[in-house]
Amino acid sequence: MAQERVVGIVGYGSYIPRHRIKVEEIAKVWGMDPETIKRGLQLYEKSVPTPDQDVITMSVEAARRAVKRAGIDPKKIGAVYVGSESHPYAVKPTGTTVAEALGATPDIHTADMEFACKAGSEGMFVCYGLVKAGLIEYGLGIGADTSQGAPGDALEYSASAGAAAFLFGNGDVLATVDFTYSYMTDTPDFWRREHSFYPSHGGRFTGDPAYFKHILGCGRALLEMSRMKPSDFAHCVFHQPNGKFPMRVAKMLGFTEEQNKTGWLTPWLGNTYSGSSPMGLTAILDISKPGDKIFMVSYGSGAGSDGFIYTVTEHIKGKPELAPKTRPQLDENKFYIDYGTYAKFRGKILKAG
Amino acid sequence: MMSSITARYWREIPQRYRGEASKSKKTGKTYFPPRLVEPKNGNRQFEPVKLDYEGNLITYTVIRVAPAGFEDQGAYALGIVELPGGARITAQIADCPLSDVKIGMKVRVVFRKIRDEGHEGIHCYGYKVVPA
Numbered sequence: 001m002a003q004e005r006v007v008g009i010v011g012y013g014s015y016i017p018r019h020r021i022k023v024e025e026i027a028k029v030w031g032m033d034p035e036t037i038k039r040g041l042q043l044y045e046k047s048v049p050t051p052d053q054d055v056i057t058m059s060v061e062a063a064r065r066a067v068k069r070a071g072i073d074p075k076k077i078g079a080v081y082v083g084s085e086s087h088p089y090a091v092k093p094t095g096t097t098v099a100e101a102l103g104a105t106p107d108i109h110t111a112d113m114e115f116a117c118k119a120g121s122e123g124m125f126v127c128y129g130l131v132k133a134g135l136i137e138y139g140l141g142i143g144a145d146t147s148q149g150a151p152g153d154a155l156e157y158s159a160s161a162g163a164a165a166f167l168f169g170n171g172d173v174l175a176t177v178d179f180t181y182s183y184m185t186d187t188p189d190f191w192r193r194e195h196s197f198y199p200s201h202g203g204r205f206t207g208d209p210a211y212f213k214h215i216l217g218c219g220r221a222l223l224e225m226s227r228m229k230p231s232d233f234a235h236c237v238f239h240q241p242n243g244k245f246p247m248r249v250a251k252m253l254g255f256t257e258e259q260n261k262t263g264w265l266t267p268w269l270g271n272t273y274s275g276s277s278p279m280g281l282t283a284i285l286d287i288s289k290p291g292d293k294i295f296m297v298s299y300g301s302g303a304g305s306d307g308f309i310y311t312v313t314e315h316i317k318g319k320p321e322l323a324p325k326t327r328p329q330l331d332e333n334k335f336y337i338d339y340g341t342y343a344k345f346r347g348k349i350l351k352a353g
Numbered sequence: 354m355m356s357s358i359t360a361r362y363w364r365e366i367p368q369r370y371r372g373e374a375s376k377s378k379k380t381g382k383t384y385f386p387p388r389l390v391e392p393k394n395g396n397r398q399f400e401p402v403k404l405d406y407e408g409n410l411i412t413y414t415v416i417r418v419a420p421a422g423f424e425d426q427g428a429y430a431l432g433i434v435e436l437p438g439g440a441r442i443t444a445q446i447a448d449c450p451l452s453d454v455k456i457g458m459k460v461r462v463v464f465r466k467i468r469d470e471g472h473e474g475i476h477c478y479g480y481k482v483v484p485a
Contacts, residue, residue, distance in 0.1 A: 018448050051425065052447060052465040056478060060464040088476050097478060101370040101464055103403075335448075351425050 007132045008173030008310065010072070011319070013065025014282040015058045015163045016269065016329040019048040021342045023157055029339045030152045037157055042243025046160035046270025048337060051345055055084045055144045056094050058163035060101040063140055065323035066165040067102060069174075070138070077104040077167070078136025081126055082112055083119025083274040085192070085199075086146045098142070109136075113274075116190055117239055118300020119143060120164065120274035125306050127168040128177050138169040145273035150198035151348060158242055160270025164278035174316040175285065175294070179226045179309040183218035190301030201301075210303050211245055212252070218305035219253045219297045226309050230254035234292035234312075237263030237280035239299035241271050255295070262287060263296075268330055274300075281310075283326040285319075288312045358470055362477050369479035372404035372462065374440050385440040406462040407485055408436035413446060413454055422468045430454045434462075434482055448483040459485035 022045045027034040038044060049058070059082050067074055080102075082094040095110030113119040113126075120143015127139030144163035149155030168177075189210035192199040202210070215238055223229065230236070236255045238246040243266050250260040263280025272279050277298040284294055292312040299305045343349045367373040368386050375387035378398040382391070385404060390397055413432035416423070423429075430446040432454070446454055447465060460482035467479045 054466060057464050057466055100366055103371050
């Protein structure tokens, strides 16, 4: 019998732009009460990309950090999958630019994923599968977004920017992938039609029949197939459209606030869409210890969830220090901007001429 | 439609995306952008090297009336940065208020979008520097 390949994460990296806008600043413009939003959605501020940053630039930065932590030759990367709903081009791949910037071309397979907020975990799942099948030595799965909320819409308080990259391989993995499970149905809770600038959503319909149904469906199946219980895990991380939903879904599955808090970044980061739960996973890996088990379930509208169970190995030691950690990127060196600057940065207002 | 800058940008991908430079096999000097012929001695023997991504700001200027394609970027700083090995690059200084730009400051090279070619052309990516 062939020896089973130990497949998992060999390197990871995150990137968060330095600019932030506070909930108060957005609420002021639209005549809303910031305290209601902060209390109701558990959101305080969000990251904002400068005009020279997009999904490609953030993916490159996160991927370079993942490669640095893995300490591998980029030429050995056999696949790059970038998951996003804000790819800079309608037609022309994000992945080729990222692969070129890493120096991983031309012996590589790339594809761009799109599945609302789940596209990042899709790339991770495919890389894991390809490495496990022995088709590639290393695969890079990236979740990145510079998502937009329509002016005045509830999403404007959350839609933010960031990227998380994971390099999958076998051998000296810093976290093994022990189980995966995915759960999908056709659920129209959030969408953007072609040529529309901003997405539309089903308001409260995005809750129970969408976010909660899929994460619970995926999470419960994952627990059942692994024969594990929530108390077996050091950390859990879920998709984070706001601060409130991931805390509530964690509790519904039987996890504690303590298990969920390390990867819970949205109150200060906003929703990085395809980067959301992957970004939480980077924050967890930054502080995790050998033997820690991690439970992750993403969610993408439309709708579906990808679930993973990881076990951190001895090879994690010293890796977090090799590149910028996620939490310091979130907490330090911030620039706060006003709504006018934000509107310019996000292309909501344009210079005449 | 093929635009005027598409092919040029494509040709410069190795240097713009990955900081690929050329190191003279005769004098050991690193040239960026890469050269085919070394000035003064006519040497044509080079080996490709990758620039280190941390260096010092040698000098800078503030562009207040930006050229075409950069009009939206307002006042921005453009600096000359010396990298280990002696190569110097000219780059925009991003993520830094103009009042904080100082000669001698440590900077790091990052991957950014330099400009868009109008509303329908390509996005032009390359390097900028940010405070290290």
